[in-house]
Amino acid sequence: MQKIKRLLLVGIVISILFLSLIITVAAEMTAEEIINKRDNNEYFDTAQMEAEMIIVSGSRKIIKTMVTLTDKKNSLVEFTNPQDRETKFLKREDDLWMFFPDAEEIIKISGHMLNQGMMGSDFSYQDVMEADKLTDLYDFEIIGEEEIDGRPCYILEGIAREGVKVSYYRRVSWVDKERFIGLKEELYAQSGRILKETKANVIEEIEGRWVPTNSVMENKLRKDTYTEFTITQIKFNLEIPEETFTLQNLR
Amino acid sequence: MITKKYFNIIILSIIIFLLVSIPISAKVDIGGELAASLISIIDDQGNITVYPQQSLDLELFLPTLNNTQAKFEIYLFNNTMSGGFDYLIKKLYLKHKFDKLHLTLGRQPISWSFGSMLNPVDFTLGAMVMDEETGAKYQDAIEAYIPLNWNSSVLLVAAFPEASQYTKWGLRGRTMIEGYDLTLNYVREPEMDFMGTIIPASQRVGFTAKGDLGPIGIYGALGYYFKDNNDGDLAYLIGGDYSYFFEAGNKIYFQLEYLSMKKENLSSILGPFFAGNATNNLNENIGLILGTANYEIDEFSQINLMAIPSINDGSIIVIPGYRNQLNNNLSFNLGTAIYFGKEDTLFGSDVSEGVQQKPKGMITIGLTYSF
Secondary structure, three states: OHHHHHHHHHHHHHHHHHHHHHHHHHHOOOHHHHHHHHHHHHOOOEEEEEEEEEEEEOOEEEEEEEEEEEEOOEEEEEEOOHHHOOOEEEEEOOEEEEEEOOOOEEEEEOHHHHHOEHHHOOOEHHHHHOOOOHHHHEEEEEEEEEEEOOEEEEEEEEEEOOOOOOOOOEEEEEEEOOOOOEEEEEEEOOOOOEEEEEEEEEEEEEOOEEEEEEEEEEEOOOOOEEEEEEEEEEEEOOOOOHHHHOHHHHO | OHHHHOHHHHHHHHHHHHHHHOOOOOOOEEEEEEEEEEEEEEOOOOOEEEEEEEEEEEEEEOOOEOOEEEEEEEEEEEOOOOOOEEEEEEEEEEEEEOOOOEEEEEEEEOOOOOOOOOOOOOOOOOOEEOOEEOHHHEEEEEEEEEEOOOOOEEEEEEEOOOOOOOOEEEEEEEEEEOOEEEEEEEEEEOOEEEOOEEEOOEEEEEEEEEEEEOOEEEEEEEEEEEOOOOOEEEEEEEEEEEEEEOOOOOEEEEEEEEEEEEHHHHHHHHHHHOOOOOOOOOOOEEEEEEEEEEEEOOOOEEEEEEEEEEOOOOOEEEEEEEEEEOOOOEEEEEEEEEEEOOOOOOOOOOOOOOOOOOOOEEEEEEEEEEO
16 A cells, blocks of 8 residues: 555656646747747837937937838838938838938948948947848847846847848847847857947837837947937837838938 | 029919918928138148138928928028128929829929949039039929839939020939949030030930949949030949948948049039149040048047049149037038149149139138037
C-alpha cells in the first residue's frame, strides 16, 4: 500500500513538474514574437501626426514643427515652422523627393541623403519616414532582460537582413514586457561603433495602442547634442487619399 | 498685347475677391524673411566700396478653398543703383487643381531645376544659379500641369516676358525609370528687347536625368540650342554628389559637375557670376568645372567652399561661405567671392576697354530673420 502511495506521489510530482515546464515554455516568448508584438503596437496602416522637433546643441536649441502622413510604405512630411514653412519631403520606398517652396520645384534627393539628419536634427530622414516593419528589416534574438525606469524589459538584438537597405546594421532594443513598446534603443554601425541612442520618455495610450509621445535621440558621435521629438497629435488608420503620396501632391 | 497688360490686374482682382470671400474663421498667415547685410566690393586696385543692403520678403499664406489656392509674395529691397527702395512681385497667382489638370495663372516661379548647380536646360536660363534664385525665375504665365501617374507628368507653360511682346512657350515631360528621374523639355523664346538690344527668337530642347549609382548621386543634362541656319549648339552637363561621415559624426558633402557649352550661351546661365567677358570668341566651346564642399561643424553651423574654374583660360571664381543659425529665426551669413584670371579671361577682373570693370572680390556679411 505504501509502495502504491509512493508511486502515486512520484507520479503527481512528475506531472506537476511536467505541467510547470509546459507553462514556462508557453510563457517564454521568442524574439520574433516580441518584435512582432512591438511592430503591431508601434506600426500602423496609416497615421497622421503633428510633431515638434527640438534640436539641442550645448546651450542652444532650435524648434522645428511638422505634419506627417504615413502609410505602410510611403511617408509625406511638411514643415510648418517659419524658417522651413511649406518645405515638404516625400519618401516612396527608397526614393526621397523634396519640394522647395521658394522655387516651387520638386527635386529627387540622392539616396545617400536618407541617412543624414533631417533638417539638422539627430533623426535621419530614414528614422522619421521609415514605414517598414522591423521584422522585415532585421533578424532578432533575445540577449537579456533588464529594467528601464522600473519597467521590466526584454533586450533584443537585431542584425540587418542580407540585401535589405537599412540605416543601422545592428540595433539593441529594450522592449517593455507588458506594453511591448521600445523604451530604449541603441543603434550601431557595421563596424560595431554606436551611432545613436534613443529613449522614450513619455508613453501614452492612444486609440488602444501605446505610443512614445516624447522621445530623445542622442547622437553618440557628438558631444552635448540631442534631438527631442514630441508628438503633439496623432491619429491612426484614417483614410488617406490615393494621390497623397505623389509628386503632384507635393506642388 | 492686351492679354499681358491686364494680366496682373485680373489676378489681383481675383485675389482680392478671394480674400473678401474667405470666412473670418479661416486662417490667414503672413510670413517672410527680413535680411540686412553689408556688401564690400574690392576692385582691381584694392579699393573697397562698402554699401548696406536690406530686404524684406513678405508672403501671404491663404487657406485653400475648393482646390483653389491663391499666393502672394513680394520682395522689397533697397536698390543700390537708384538709391531708393524697389520691389519685385515674386508670386501673385491662382492655382486650381482639377482632377486631371492643375492650372496656375499669374506671376509664378518657373524653374526646372533637377539638382545641379547650373542648369543649361532650364525654362529661363540662369533662373537658378548655384542654388541661388534670380529674378528671371518669376514669370507672368499660365501653367498647365497634367499628372499621368504618381511620378509622371506633362507641363505646358505660356509665359509673357516683360522684355517681349510675344509669348514664350515651354513644354516639359517628367517620369521615373529604374529609380532615375527623367525630364524632357522644349522652350521657345520669343524675340526680346533689352534696352534696345534685340535678341532674336530661339528654341531649345533639353533632357535631364538624376539618380543613384551606389552611394553616389549622379545627374546629367543635354541641351540643343537651335540656330537659324539649320545648325545648332550642343550643351551638356554631368555631375555627382556624395556625403562622407567622419568618425566624430560630422559630415562633409561634395558636389562636382562639368558643363560644356558655347560661350555665347554661357552668360545667361551664369547670371550675376558672369560679368560680361563674352565679347570675343563667342563660338568658342567653354568647359567649366563646378565643385562645392559643405562641412557641417555642428547642428547649427556650416562652412562651404565653391570653386568654378574655366578649363579654357584658367580663370576661376572661389566662393567660400559660412552660415550659423543663431536661434529659431535668426541666422548669420558670411559669403565671399574672389575672382582670379588674366585680362579678358572668363572670370578675370581685368577686361578690355569698353567693357564694364569686374570686381576682384566681394564680401557679404549679414543677418536673416525668418518669421
